[in-house]
Every structure is written in structure tokens, then in C-alpha cells.
Amino acid sequence: MNSQIINEVITVQLAIKRFFVRSRSYGAWAILISLLSTTVLAQGWDMRPGVTEMSQHLRTLHHISLWVCIVVGAVVFGAMFYTIFAHRRSKNPIPATWHHSTKVEIVWTIIPTLILVGMAIPATKALIEIEDNSDADLTILVTGSQWKWHYQYLEAGIGFYSNMSTPLEQINNTEAKGEHYLLEVDNHLVIPTNQKVRFLTSSDDVIHSWWVPDFAVKQDALPGFINEAWTRVPEPGTYRGQCTELCGMNHAYMPIVVDVLPEDEFESWLEDQRIALESMGEAAIAARSRDWSMEELMPIGEDTYLSNCATCHQPDGSGQGITYPAMTGSAVVNGPIENHISTILNGVAGTEMQAWGPQLSDLEIAAVITYERNSLGNETGEVIQPLTIFNSR
Amino acid sequence: MIAHAETVPSGRNPLVKFILRWLLTTNHKEIGTLYLSLSFLLFFIGGAMALTFRAELAQPGLQLMGADFYNQMVTLHGLVMVFGAVMPAFVGLANWMIPLQIGASDMALPRLNNFSFWIMPFAFGLLLSSLFMPGGAPNFGWTFYAPLSTTYGPPSTDFMILGIHMMGISSILGAINIIVTIFNLRAPGMTLMKMPMFVWTWLITAFLLIMAMPVLAGVVTMMLTDRHFGTSFFEASGGGDPLIFQHVFWFFGHPEVYIMILPGFGIASEIIPVFARKRIFGYTSMVWATGSIAILSFVVWGHHMFATGMPLATELWFMYATMVIAIPTGVKVFNWVATMWGGSMTFETPMLFALGFVVMFTIGGLSGLMLAIAPVDFQYHDTFFVVAHIHYVLYPGAIFATMAAVYYWIPKWTGNMYDERLGKIHFWTAVIALNLTFFPMHFVGLAGMPRRIADYALPFTGLNTFATAGAFLLGLTQLLFLYIVIKTVRGGPKATDQVWEGAKGLEWTVPSPAPLHTFEVPPKVD
Numbered sequence: 001m002n003s004q005i006i007n008e009v010i011t012v013q014l015a016i017k018r019f020f021v022r023s024r025s026y027g028a029w030a031i032l033i034s035l036l037s038t039t040v041l042a043q044g045w046d047m048r049p050g051v052t053e054m055s056q057h058l059r060t061l062h063h064i065s066l067w068v069c070i071v072v073g074a075v076v077f078g079a080m081f082y083t084i085f086a087h088r089r090s091k092n093p094i095p096a097t098w099h100h101s102t103k104v105e106i107v108w109t110i111i112p113t114l115i116l117v118g119m120a121i122p123a124t125k126a127l128i129e130i131e132d133n134s135d136a137d138l139t140i141l142v143t144g145s146q147w148k149w150h151y152q153y154l155e156a157g158i159g160f161y162s163n164m165s166t167p168l169e170q171i172n173n174t175e176a177k178g179e180h181y182l183l184e185v186d187n188h189l190v191i192p193t194n195q196k197v198r199f200l201t202s203s204d205d206v207i208h209s210w211w212v213p214d215f216a217v218k219q220d221a222l223p224g225f226i227n228e229a230w231t232r233v234p235e236p237g238t239y240r241g242q243c244t245e246l247c248g249m250n251h252a253y254m255p256i257v258v259d260v261l262p263e264d265e266f267e268s269w270l271e272d273q274r275i276a277l278e279s280m281g282e283a284a285i286a287a288r289s290r291d292w293s294m295e296e297l298m299p300i301g302e303d304t305y306l307s308n309c310a311t312c313h314q315p316d317g318s319g320q321g322i323t324y325p326a327m328t329g330s331a332v333v334n335g336p337i338e339n340h341i342s343t344i345l346n347g348v349a350g351t352e353m354q355a356w357g358p359q360l361s362d363l364e365i366a367a368v369i370t371y372e373r374n375s376l377g378n379e380t381g382e383v384i385q386p387l388t389i390f391n392s393r
Numbered sequence: 394m395i396a397h398a399e400t401v402p403s404g405r406n407p408l409v410k411f412i413l414r415w416l417l418t419t420n421h422k423e424i425g426t427l428y429l430s431l432s433f434l435l436f437f438i439g440g441a442m443a444l445t446f447r448a449e450l451a452q453p454g455l456q457l458m459g460a461d462f463y464n465q466m467v468t469l470h471g472l473v474m475v476f477g478a479v480m481p482a483f484v485g486l487a488n489w490m491i492p493l494q495i496g497a498s499d500m501a502l503p504r505l506n507n508f509s510f511w512i513m514p515f516a517f518g519l520l521l522s523s524l525f526m527p528g529g530a531p532n533f534g535w536t537f538y539a540p541l542s543t544t545y546g547p548p549s550t551d552f553m554i555l556g557i558h559m560m561g562i563s564s565i566l567g568a569i570n571i572i573v574t575i576f577n578l579r580a581p582g583m584t585l586m587k588m589p590m591f592v593w594t595w596l597i598t599a600f601l602l603i604m605a606m607p608v609l610a611g612v613v614t615m616m617l618t619d620r621h622f623g624t625s626f627f628e629a630s631g632g633g634d635p636l637i638f639q640h641v642f643w644f645f646g647h648p649e650v651y652i653m654i655l656p657g658f659g660i661a662s663e664i665i666p667v668f669a670r671k672r673i674f675g676y677t678s679m680v681w682a683t684g685s686i687a688i689l690s691f692v693v694w695g696h697h698m699f700a701t702g703m704p705l706a707t708e709l710w711f712m713y714a715t716m717v718i719a720i721p722t723g724v725k726v727f728n729w730v731a732t733m734w735g736g737s738m739t740f741e742t743p744m745l746f747a748l749g750f751v752v753m754f755t756i757g758g759l760s761g762l763m764l765a766i767a768p769v770d771f772q773y774h775d776t777f778f779v780v781a782h783i784h785y786v787l788y789p790g791a792i793f794a795t796m797a798a799v800y801y802w803i804p805k806w807t808g809n810m811y812d813e814r815l816g817k818i819h820f821w822t823a824v825i826a827l828n829l830t831f832f833p834m835h836f837v838g839l840a841g842m843p844r845r846i847a848d849y850a851l852p853f854t855g856l857n858t859f860a861t862a863g864a865f866l867l868g869l870t871q872l873l874f875l876y877i878v879i880k881t882v883r884g885g886p887k888a889t890d891q892v893w894e895g896a897k898g899l900e901w902t903v904p905s906p907a908p909l910h911t912f913e914v915p916p917k918v919d
Contacts, residue, residue: 044852045836047772055772062769069759077752080730084748087669089737096735099672108727109720116716119766124709126768131705171848173454181453182850201702206541207635209700209775213841218771220701222636223540224629227702244700244775244843246534248541249461252846320459322527323547352545 048213051235054130055216061122068115133228136198138191144201144208144221144243146352147250147311148359151189154200158273161359162187163307164253168315171253182252183240186307188259192266193236201227205354206248212241212256220245233260248352249324250311280361287363288387294370297383301371304364312352317376323352328377337384340369341392357393362386416511419503420909421488424510426806428485429799431513433878435477436792437871438521442470444868446847451861453849463847464532465524471535472553475653476560477517479787482795483656484509484567487595490802491571493900493907494589496580496916501573509566516559523549534845536646539627539638543619550620554613561606568602571595580899582918586680589898590673593680594659597687598652604691605648612641636701643694651690654786655683657754657794658725661747663898664801665729668744669736670895675728682721682728689718699770708767715765719758726755741893742816746797749789749824757785760835775845778838784831789824796823796874803881804888808906811881819877822870829863 039045047062049055086092141159143150152159162185169175171182178184191197201210201221211218212231219229233239243254261269306315312324319326327333332340344365347355356365366386373380405413418424446466449457458466488506492499500506523530528547531537542550575596579588588596615626615638625631627638666673673679695703695711703711729751738744760782764773773779804810833856838844842853849857888905899918903911 044840045856047839048841058769058772061766062763062772065763065766065769069763073755073759076726076730076755080733080748080752083730083733083736084738084740087733087736087738089670089739092735092737095670095737097671098735099674099676099732101675101731104731105675105678105724105728109724112720112723116719119762120713120716123712123766123768127708127712128705130768130771131708171455173456177453177851180850182848206545207538211775211843213772216772218700218774222629222701224633224635225702241841242843242846246464246538246541246845248545249459249464249532251464252460252843252848320461321529323461323529 050214050216051237051239052215052231052233054126054231055214057126058216061126064122065119068119072115130229133198133230135196136230137195139198139200140189140191141200141202141226142189142210142221143204144210144247144254145204145354146206146248147243147254149185149189149210149254149256150204150359151187153270153273156270156274158270158277160187160273162189162257164255165307166253168306168310180240183242183255183257185255185257188238188257190259190261190266190269191231191233192263193233193260194263196230196232198228198230201229205352207245208243208247208254209245210241210256211244212239212258214239214241215258218244236260236262253311284361284363284386284390287361288385288390291385292363292366292383294374294383297367297370298374300364301367301369302375304360304368305371308356308360309368317372317378327372330378333372333376333378334380337369337382337388338392340373341365341384341389344369345389345392362389362393365389417507419499419507421492421500421503421506422806422907422909424500424506425485425487425489427510428481428488428513431510431517432478432480432482432485432795433875435473435481435517437875439470439473439478440868440871442466442473444864446470447861447864449847450849450857452858453851453854455848458847460847461529461532464534464845465530467845468531468534468537469520469524472520472531472557473517474787475535475649476557477513479653479791479795480560480564481513483595483598483653483791484564486591486656486660486795486798486802487567487571489806490798490900491574491592491595492578493805493903493911494592494898495575495578495583496899496912496918497574497578498910498912498915500570501577502570505566505570509563509570512559512563516556516563519552519559520556523547523552526552536642537616538642539616539619539635540629543616543627546620551617554617557613558610561610564602565606568599568606571599572603575599580912580915580918586677587918589659590662590676590679591656591659594655594662594683597683598655601648601652601655601687601690605645605652608641608645609649612638612645615641636698639698639701640694643697644691646697647694648687648690650783650786651686653791654754654794655687657750657791658683660794660798660801661729661750664743664747664797665732665751667801667893667895667897668741668747669733669738671732671736673728674731674734675724678724679728682724685721686718689714689721693718696765696767696770699767700774712765712767716762719762719765722758726751726758739894741800742811742813742820743797743801745817745820746793746800749820750793750797753785753789753793753824753827757782757787757790760785773838775843776838777834777842777844780844781831781834781838784827784834788827788831793823799878801893802900803878804892805900805903805905805907807882807885808888808904809881809885810888810892811877811885815873815877815880819870819873822873823867826863826867826870830860830867831863833857833860833863 047059049059139154141152141154149162165184165186166182170177201219203221203223208221210221215231217229217231219227237260239258241256243251313319313327317327332343345357347353363386366384366389369384373382446463449463526549531550531553533541575592618624619626619628625633627633627635629635662673693711693715696715699708764770764782800816837853837856842849890905891901899916
């Protein structure tokens, strides 16, 4: 036997052994990476696919740039970790002395440029489509205010406010949180399937931003501006989003809920809204044509207070510092009625106290004023009638 | 230069002497120390604020504070970290090291230097005093968008405005001083293209400061007149335009992010060659890349505003221009790797921080590239994905670079070596903690969680709890850093003049610790 063959056998054996050891570690890495990525997907930690063609297309673009980043990262960090491993002093005691190479530098300027051009082309196409707001079937004016959305269907002439409906008890952890905690509202926005719906966004006070991730629609609502965005939703369903521009204290409490209905159901919903609007007008006439007792007004007032006033002024009327004054013992609440009514109807300029006149009915305002003047530690004994509010408008 | 060592009369009470010495000093090393100390203090204040709101975010619902106080913490955290921790840290390093690196005996304008520093504590006194005012501190985010900050801002907003004015004056004066020093006081033979990279990046940063800070001063002045003198720059009901605010703010704001990173590039470019024992690769292209990044930083501001309803053509311009920044930034990263390639590397703490900087800054840069893609930005904008991005460029970027610099130069400042073992523990715990804190924010943002909300929907709970735990660990690791620094200042193994085996450059030719006055006779550079 010559030793050469033995040596070769040993070398091959070692190589095989090394191969298995390495492949096992590659296997381990592969398992680890696939575990990680499955977790990410299973947990919903990736961008949501959404339901519109655009949202899914944008997710594809997101994945393209994500993979470009992963590959670039792998190459750069791979090279870096290799050199950390291979060119450490114990392995490479004599450092190289070169420090310049125009050729290499040109290469790593040109390759990224090409990658960027490759990324810019589909991005440009998508952007052009997003910004094409023409030929809408339906236009909805979305107006933000602290901290609610106002939806107006311009063609149909109907509109309503949409407030968060999560109770304060859930926020303050005295009650178990519901499934749609913070993402639920009293009046849902309703749109039809398969129609191009154009949203015009604006604001009554500060800047808000209207975002429904499943539609990939995010548009800032600026005071003094009207911005445009559009969507076309193929699937009926309920979709949720929220305000994404810091808009003051209750920025977290300004959700959006959109019901997408098949076209015929949407038409009948619209008809119902028209009828409701008429009956609301009739109810308002009925409300102001009679006198209301304190017993009747107090529960309505309490409901109105809790759903509109309590987030700032607190359920017990204690307020929050000078920005959100206490109701208890307040000079406005205990002072002349006309001043109290005008504060609520018109708001206070330059503060977060907004004009409630357009948002609440005569009855609700009469009730909430009655409630404030006879509860929350105040006792004026006064009863305010809806007719008084009607006449003050 | 100017004689200034004996400004303090002798024979007084030692406390008065101590105060007067630091109050009146015009020595670049002492002022550098002052800047670094103030920055360190504000770093902990800003960090404590971050932990305050992270604690609130640990679980959905409001547990610890009202939403308004949450917003105050978010706002002050941003302002304190940007203007109080990162910027003064870099100015402190510039004060200490630029004269040493270019062979100057001091900064060119020592009295101005004293003035620039002593504005800062008062500026932050004003800003932080707002916490104790009726109506609370500013609560509209560090970007203080109008009209939330003008018509709707709390009374203390005016204190923030004046505080920002003062910081701005300080920064502009500091920048002028740095430019004048670099242009006039370089040692004979040190041409511009022989300057150390840290000096180069600071020179470019100083120009950015001079161009950007007056714009910030302009925008806060417009806020002030809107609030008190009846103007309507940003008030739509008076014929003004709330969007102008954002344009002006980000015209300052985008160069500002490079102000916070370019000196970090310089630090990495100083440290990596020393510990790789190999000259920096492509020095010339490093300088040009830094310059191009600085110029491009003035034409990309609109990428912060894709959702504001800009016209298509404007969106396209800002998207393309932003993507172009990836090219010079890529050149820098590739050059750092090429510097390491073929070197003979050791991994002392400064090198670890510099490498951590390169890796994690690159992660932040790559997510920045994703954010630049305007159509997809509609989904990323104002979510936690952006929060993750900015923290990857600022924490392992600006702050790791500063820490690398501290470990690298502290033997020169104090004459003592820091505790290498503790330094390494600091590095590894900080790396782990910061990834635990900020990496989940990418996911939670993609899943749809907006930024700056005090309370969130239930699906975001797990990742938020995780990030909060990471944040507290991260806070703890920085206490270790404080301990290491104090320990080094108080004593430790004596450092040699050269300190690091591979170190070249003028700062390593002076004794350790560097005496108060160095290079009274300019050295010769060939």
C-alpha cells in the first residue's frame, strides 16, 4: 500500500464529512429561515394583501423592493462577514496595501444604478395609475375633524359623522376589550363593489390622514385643501383603518370602517339613508314643537355627553388641565345659558372645542346642555328646550 | 493663537473657580467635553422619555398616562434626541478632534465657541421647562406640523420655538467656527485632499448646517407670528397654506438627517482602516460621495410628503431623486467593506461599534430605499415601518458612531484605556437590545399600525410588548456605557500616545491625555 492512496482516501473522507457537516448546517439555516418567514407570514407581519387590484399590486412592488434589499444585504453582509472571518489578524497577519481601484468603483456605481432603474419603472407605472382620479362613478367627500370623520355623498346629497364606538371602559381597562377594539365606529362608510369610488379629503381643523390599508388608500386631509384618491373594491365586506397623521390628543381614536356592499344593496342603502334623512327632519320638527321634561332630557344628554364630550372633558366632568376644562363648577356651564349654547353650537376658535352645531340635533344639544347643567357636580335646575337651540342656530 | 488659559482669577473659593473655569473656558478640548457631557445627559433624558411611552405601549389600553401626556413624551423625545443628544455629541467630537486632526492649536474662534456651547443648556432649559407649564409640553410630534402646533398648540409651544431658535443659533455659530478652522488652521502641508475623513465629513456637515438651520429658524418664526401677531402663513382660514409648513420644515428636515449621519460616516472611515491596518479604500470617492449626498439632500424633501396630495410630476421627481441617494451611499458602504478586505483585523470595542454601525445603518438605508418607492410609500407612510427606519439610521447610525468615537478617542482624552471586556459586553448587549426593540417595528408597521398613537388595536399587542421589553434592555445597556465612561475618566491602564497599533494621524502624535494646549507650533505634514 502506498501512503499516497491512504492520504487521498483520508482527504476524500474528510471532504465527505465536511460536506455533511456543512450541509447539515445549511439545512439548519434553511429550516431557521423558512421558520422565520413562515412565522412572519402566519402572524400577518407582512404588508396586508388587501382586496383591491391596486393594493395587491403595491404588495408585489413591496416584495420586489424587499427582495432587492435582502439580496443586496446578503451580498454586502456576506462579503463583510467573510472578510471579518478571513482577514482577521490571526489568519492574515500582513495586511494588503492596495487602497484604490477605479474599475471596481465604476462597477459598484453602475450596478446599483441599473437596479434602481429596474425598480423605478414599475413604480412609475403604479404611481401614474394611483394618481388617475378621472371617471369616478361615485364621489365621497371625507372631512376630518378632531376626532371623527364626516362623510358626504356628493351626488346623493346625504352625509353623516362617524365616531369611534369603542367604550371608554375598554380603553381604561375596566372592561374586556372587544374584537375590533379601537377599530369600530357608530356609522360605517358604505360604498358599492366594482365601482370607481373617488374620495375627496379635507379637514375642518388640523391635518388628518384617511387610511384604509386593504384599499391601499392613504390621503392626507388638510384644512383648506381638497385631495383626491380612489379605489375600486371587488369584494363585499367590512374593512377597517384609522387616521395616520398625528392630529392631537385622540389621534388613536379616529378609526375608519367601510362596508362594501354589492351594487344593488348599495342602492337600497342609499335610499334608506334618504328616507332616514327625511324622517330625521320630521323628528326635529316634532322635537322642537313640544316641551321636554328634565327626566326625558337627562338620559339623552348623558348618552350624548359620553359619546361626544367625555373623551376630553372626562366622564365625570373633571376635565384634563387647562386644555380640556372641567365641567364641574365651570363658568360656562353655570353661567348664562346663551353663552353655553353658543359655545357648543359654534365651538371655541383656536382650541380643540369644535362646533357641534352641524354634528348634533337640536334635541341632542338641548339634552346635553341640560345634562351638563344638572349633573357632573352642577345643579342649576335649568331645562333647555330643543326649540331654544333651533332659534339659536 | 489667543491666550486664554488664565482667564480665571486665582484665590477664589474652589467651587466658584470650578464653575468659572467651565463657564469661561475657550479651550476647544474643554468645550468639547462640555458638549459631550450635555449630550450624554440629554441622551438619558430623551431615553427616559422613550421608555415612558414605550411602557404605555406595552399593552393596548391606557394604563400609565393620558393620550395627551403620551404625545408630549413622543414630541420631547424626538426634539431632545435630535437637537440635544445627536447634534451636540457630534459638535463635541468636532471640537475635541478637528484641531487635533488638522494640527491646529485651537478652534479659530474660541470665544464664539464658548458662546455656542453655553446657549445650549439654556435652550434645553426652555424646552424642558414646558413640561411643568399649564397645558403641558408641546404635544404635536417633533415635526410640529401646523396648524396643530400653531392654532391648536399649547401655550408652552412658544418656549419650544424660542428654544429651537437658540439651538439654531448655537449650531450655525458652531458650524461657522468649524468651517473657518478647517479652512484656515490646517497644518502646513495638509491639503484638503489629505484631511482625515472625519474632518471632511464635518466640513460638509457644517455647510449643511449653515444652509438648513436658518430655514428652520424661518419656519418657527412664521409659527410664532401665526400664533401671536395675526399672520396666517399656515392658517387656511386666513388665506394661508398648511402645506407650506411641511415644505419649509422638510427643506430643513432632510438635510438635517444627513447632518446627523455624515459625521458618523467620518467616524467609521477613521476607525475601520485603523483596526483593519489598511488604508481607507477609495479616499477620493469617499469625499465625493459625501459631497453628493449633501447636495442631493436638498432636493429630496418631498419624499416625506407623498401622502399630502402632491402632483404626479412632483412625486416622480422626489421618488427618483431619493433613489439616486442610494448610489453614493452604496459607494460608502462598499468602500468600507473594501477597506476591510485583505486587512489584518482586530476587533476592539471601537471597531465593533463601527462595524455595527455599517451593518445596521445599511439595514436602515435599505428600508429607506423601500420608502422612496412613492406608490408603495402610501402603505408605509406614517406607520411604525417609518419609525423602524429612522431608528435604524439614527440609533445604530448616529449614536453607535458616537459611541465608537468615544471608545476610540477616550484614551486620548483621559490618558486611560477603557475596560475592554465591559466595552464588548456593552456592544453586544446594545446590538441585541436595539434589534429586539426596533426590528419588530418593521412588522407592526407593515401590519398597519400608525405611528404616534397612544393606544392600538389588539393584533399589534405581541410585537409591541416585545419592543417595549427590548427598549428597557436597551436603556439598561446605556447605563453600562455611562459606568464605563466614568470608570475610564477616573482611572485605568495608561494609554500610549499612539493608543492603537494601526493609528496614524496627527491626533496620535500628541501625548495621552492630550494636554490643554497642543500644536502651539504647527506640525509639518508631508
